[in-house]
Amino acid sequence: MESLHTALERYYGYSTFLPYQEEIINNILEKRDVLAVIATGGGKSLCYQIPPLVTGGLTVVISPLISLMKDQVDSLVTQGVPAVTLNSSLPYDAVVRTLADLEAGRLRLLYVSPEKVVQTRFLTTLRKLNVTLFAVDEAHCISEWGHDFRPEYRQLRILKEMFPDVPMIALTATAVPEVQQDIQRQLNLINPAIYIGSFNRKNLQYTVTDKKGAYPQLLDYLRSNPSRSGIIYFSSKKRTEEVAQKLQEDGIRVQPYHADLPGNFRNRVQELFIRDEIDVVCATNAFGMGIDKPDVRFVIHYDMPRNLEAYAQETGRAGRDGEESDCILFYSRGDRQRCLRFIEGDCLNHPEPGYHSLAVRKLNDMIAFCETTRCRRQHLLRYFGETFTEVPCRACDVCMLPDEFIDGREIAAKIVNCISQLPGKFGITHIAGVLAGSRSKNVLARGHQDLSVFNSGSEYSNEQWRSFMRQLIANGYLDQSSDQYPVVTLNERSRAILSGDEGVRLSRPNGLQARNRGKTDRSE
Ligand code: ADP
Ligand code: ZN
DSSP: OOOHHHHIIIIIOOSSOOTTHHHHHHHHHTTOOEEEEOOTTSOOHHHHHHHHHHHSOEEEEEOSOHHHHHHHHHHHHHTTOOEEEOOTTSOHHHHHHHHHHHHTTOOSEEEEOHHHHTSHHHHHHHHTSOEEEEEETTGGGGOTTSSSOOGGGGGGHHHHHHOTTSOEEEEESOOOHHHHHHHHHHTTOOSOEEEEOOOOOTTEEEEEEEOTTHHHHHHHHHHHSTTOEEEEEOSOHHHHHHHHHHHHHTTOOEEEEOTTSOHHHHHHHHHHHHTTSSSEEEEOTTSOTTOOOTTEEEEEESSOOSSHHHHHHHHTTSOTTSSOEEEEEEEOTTHHHHHHHHHHHHHTTOOSTTHHHHHHHHHHHHHHHHHOSSOHHHHHHHHTTOOOOOOSOSSBTTTTOOTTEEEOHHHHHHHHHHHHHSSSOBOHHHHHHHHHTOOOHHHHHTTGGGSTTTTTTTTSOHHHHHHHHHHHHHTTSEEEOOSSSOOEEEOHHHHHHHTTOSOOEEEOOTTOOOOSOTTSSOOO
């Protein structure tokens, strides 16, 4: 048996595996089922392509889009991998030839649609072949909790029933824990090895911006990023065409794309985009799956998507080559109503109990992401069950706050902590003095220089701490009595600051140096 590394070199020209690839392949070779949830660009395809190359068996790949399968097969064949796709658009003699090749064991990869693979006749054919692995791509499509439910995926459970000894790998780029469990259950995976990769896409910069004046903002962005490739997502087909036309008039090389445009037009737009003959595509979410363009430099959401899965998947199309890319979302409060209407419409096709409330919950999560005053990357990753602590991430709009504002969580937490440690109630000046480590008469007289919180805020001046406290009081994070000598006390919201549940935005007091702004001069 050829070694994994030899196959990796010979067919792909790579010398090392990406994270998880080798372990996943070894599990497959030991006939264990696998669930792989790994971000776009993480190298999932290799995991099911290499096993048959080293064993001489056959991987049956189930993939939802015919165009996607065709592209994959074409590029595999150029790499010298015997791969083929079977679909209804194939002429009869090609089908006959392919079947003969399959029976003779000359092929390593067979790509089919989910509808095709479960046909009785096809299953009978499969029984005669040396199938060594089933690979279910875009496996989240099996779950109605996911963002792209495809009923035909449900029938795939028959594969494990008919071929219990053939291992199966389920792959997807985005699946929240609920969907992961659904995939395992629906496909009948047996004690699968589970690989959940990090979703953190370090090279993507996330920005949410006010939708007011979206078009001028958009045009401004496109003009200051000339000849860079990007996708602009819309929720309405009509808008893709309207905005594309306006942009064309404004000199941008752009085309629209949505499901109602003729097939040959859509293919042409894809090709123009991939060949860099246009820079921008104004699209609905119909555009993107299977577009393997590595240098998409920006994804703009002109309308807010309905959930974070869709957002993650669509923004995930930017920067597959690892270079810095922008993800910009235009947000307005009105987006909620629009999305709710869509969800109502959707419910007609989804009578399942709980569908509506789940969709609304996901929508609320999406809105929370737009409205958060905390790191967007952390928010997004937490949604997918991942802990991310490198905040500020230096690549989201919140972590790179504009000059007037700073992220006030740490500052507020220090103030709250100081107040709770002080024996007794004190006013702003005294608290600021303790934080800034001032050995003033009042502080020394009470022995507060010996408290652990003394000088715990040495990074800011006395005056700056006073300014922060005034802002917190104004915003209801602290209470101040109305006596002659007002004292500051904690309330519910101050405690929420300590638990980290509350985002705090503070304006930058005079004389404060900008912090966390490492990425402002992004080199082109
Ligand atoms: P996914 O299906 O997870 O989106 P792909 O399988 O399309 O990812 O792989 C993404 C890119 O990474 C492809 O260009 C692929 O050739 C490349 N790649 C895969 N494995 C390796 C590897 N071991 N070393 C370097 N590049 C790799
Ligand atoms: Zn951030």
